[in-house]
Amino acid sequence: MIREAYLAAAAVLTDFLDHPAVEAAWKAPSRLPKMTVGGVAAHLGSAIERVLITVEAPLTGEAPISLLEHYTRAAWRGGDIDNAPNTALRDEGEAAADGGAAGLVKRCREQLAELRDRLPAEPADRLVFHPRGPWTLTLDDFLVTRLVEIAVHLDDLAVSVGQQAPDLPEEALAPVFTVLTQLAVHEHGPTAVLRALTRSERAPASIAVL
Numbered sequence: 436m437i438r439e440a441y442l443a444a445a446a447v448l449t450d451f452l453d454h455p456a457v458e459a460a461w462k463a464p465s466r467l468p469k470m471t472v473g474g475v476a477a478h479l480g481s482a483i484e485r486v487l488i489t490v491e492a493p494l495t496g497e498a499p500i501s502l503l504e505h506y507t508r509a510a511w512r513g514g515d516i517d518n519a520p521n522t523a524l525r526d527e528g529e530a531a532a533d534g535g536a537a538g539l540v541k542r543c544r545e546q547l548a549e550l551r552d553r554l555p556a557e558p559a560d561r562l563v564f565h566p567r568g569p570w571t572l573t574l575d576d577f578l579v580t581r582l583v584e585i586a587v588h589l590d591d592l593a594v595s596v597g598q599q600a601p602d603l604p605e606e607a608l609a610p611v612f613t614v615l616t617q618l619a620v621h622e623h624g625p626t627a628v629l630r631a632l633t634r635s636e637r638a639p640a641s642i643a644v645l
Contacts, residue, residue: 441578444607449543456596458536465595473532482584618644
């Protein structure tokens with residue numbers, strides 16, 4: 436289920452990267468600080484490329500951690516956009532954007548075609564080593580992290596080029612909302628999340644987690 440959802444979302448992503456508005460604004464500033472539109476697009480494209488890289492990475496023998504622990508450990512969270520992990524992610528995206536929009540779309544389509552063959556063949560209990568952790572996740576949990584990237588940054592890219600973000604399939608969004616809600620409860624507490632969703636007069640200013 437998660438694998439099919441990921442492949443469907445990655446197809447929506449790739450099609451949007453091919454939107455003329457993205458190529459037209461490629462070198463313009465995006466709505467994300469210190470990133471061009473091309474940099475955001477290339478970072479989005481890495482949600483496909485990194486799956487291939489991660490599936491091929493050797494395992495370490497460590498037990499997998501949970502999705503919640505993955506996000507609570509992540510060094511790129513916390514609001515400091517100039518820390519080493521966030522700077523590295525921006526630099527990587529900008530470097531990958533040097534090849535232009537057409538090159539990015541071509542790579543994504545080729546990589547997605549490979550993943551359509553590869554992912555269904557992987558065992559249900561397949562583990563992967565996430566080098567940017569560094570830690571081990573189940574393959575399906577790692578794909579959920581890529582779905583979060585796609586959902587969040589598709590909106591960033593669309594807003595940056597004056598377009599409506601494309602709709603992702605319900606089966607792709609459901610695990611995104613699940614993990615983000617769990618993380619919000621972990622960081623803000625259940626009462627804050629409950630009020631944010633049901634009682635606007637008592638809602639906290641924010642339950643943001645990313």
